[in-house]
Amino acid sequence: MGKSSVVLLPAVVASLLAGGTAHAAAAPPASYPIKNASGLTKNALYTSGRLPVTNCPERPVRAGSAASVRTYLNTLVKCLDVTWSAHFLQAHMPFSMPKVRYITKPEKVCGEKWRKNVQGLYCTSTRQITIILDRDVVNHPQDLFLMDVIAHEYGHHIQNITGIWGEYLRLPSRGKSEYNEQTRRNELQAECLAGAFIGSVYKSLDRTPADWRDLLDSTRRSGDEIYKIRDHGKGKNIANWLNRGFKAAGPSACNTWIARPEMVA
Numbered sequence: 001m002g003k004s005s006v007v008l009l010p011a012v013v014a015s016l017l018a019g020g021t022a023h024a025a026a027a028p029p030a031s032y033p034i035k036n037a038s039g040l041t042k043n044a045l046y047t048s049g050r051l052p053v054t055n056c057p058e059r060p061v062r063a064g065s066a067a068s069v070r071t072y073l074n075t076l077v078k079c080l081d082v083t084w085s086a087h088f089l090q091a092h093m094p095f096s097m098p099k100v101r102y103i104t105k106p107e108k109v110c111g112e113k114w115r116k117n118v119q120g121l122y123c124t125s126t127r128q129i130t131i132i133l134d135r136d137v138v139n140h141p142q143d144l145f146l147m148d149v150i151a152h153e154y155g156h157h158i159q160n161i162t163g164i165w166g167e168y169l170r171l172p173s174r175g176k177s178e179y180n181e182q183t184r185r186n187e188l189q190a191e192c193l194a195g196a197f198i199g200s201v202y203k204s205l206d207r208t209p210a211d212w213r214d215l216l217d218s219t220r221r222s223g224d225e226i227y228k229i230r231d232h233g234k235g236k237n238i239a240n241w242l243n244r245g246f247k248a249a250g251p252s253a254c255n256t257w258i259a260r261p262e263m264v265a
């Protein structure tokens with residue numbers, strides 16, 4: 001699978017807050033980079049070391065076949081389970097696997113309407129990943145985009161079981177722009193964790209360095225500036241965190257909460 005599709009897919013990978021507006025209003029204001037939330041800034045996840053190297057050959061995937069794309073993704077989910085469960089065991093941190101579900105058209109998930117341009121979603125309360133297998137993605141499944149999508153949603157699960165997500169929800173925010181700043185730190189961390197996983201298995205994939213560069217390039221071209229939102233980050237920042245995780249092949253590079261504001265813009 002050395003060939004990359006040239007089609008640019010929407011790389012907005014959103015996540016819904018369980019329950020919607022969970023940000024408390026009464027707590028003291030947060031400061032940036034985040035200082036007063038040690039579950040975010042000093043989480044044991046960051047010192048848990050590199051991810052174990054798992055052998056994760058990709059299943060051949062047939063363009064146009066949703067069943068084939070599902071099989072391809074299920075193989076990746078198994079690799080993610082193996083990698084992250086072994087990592088947590090080694091770090092003496094409690095682990096549980098997420099559930100994964102596929103849909104073919106938009107539907108209500110986690111109590112919310114499916115947003116346009118969203119490819120995957122993680123629901124914290126049910127610990128379930130939902131991936132939409134729409135026509136775009138089923139017709140062009142060969143590049144690393146799908147791997148990024150599933151690894152990103154899995155990253156949200158990692159945030160959930162390490163308590164990061166819960167603490168993020170408890171951060172006080174005053175208004176939309178502060179809320180967006182926090183959400184970008186959370187999203188960019190999930191993207192970095194996706195990169196960490198992909199970096200840990202990359203040698204076992206039949207992929208070239210150019211395939212990785214292609215993913216970074218398409219990521220750079222698909223940030224908030226394209227989708228007219230401000231909650232995932234500019235394309236160059238999404239690509240930067242993805243690549244930081246990839247190079248570190250572990251969560252040590254993924255502490256977005258203490259990063260300078262321009263890195264999470």
Ligand SMILES: [Zn+2]
Pocket residue numbers: 013014015152156187190
């Ligand atoms: Zn996300």
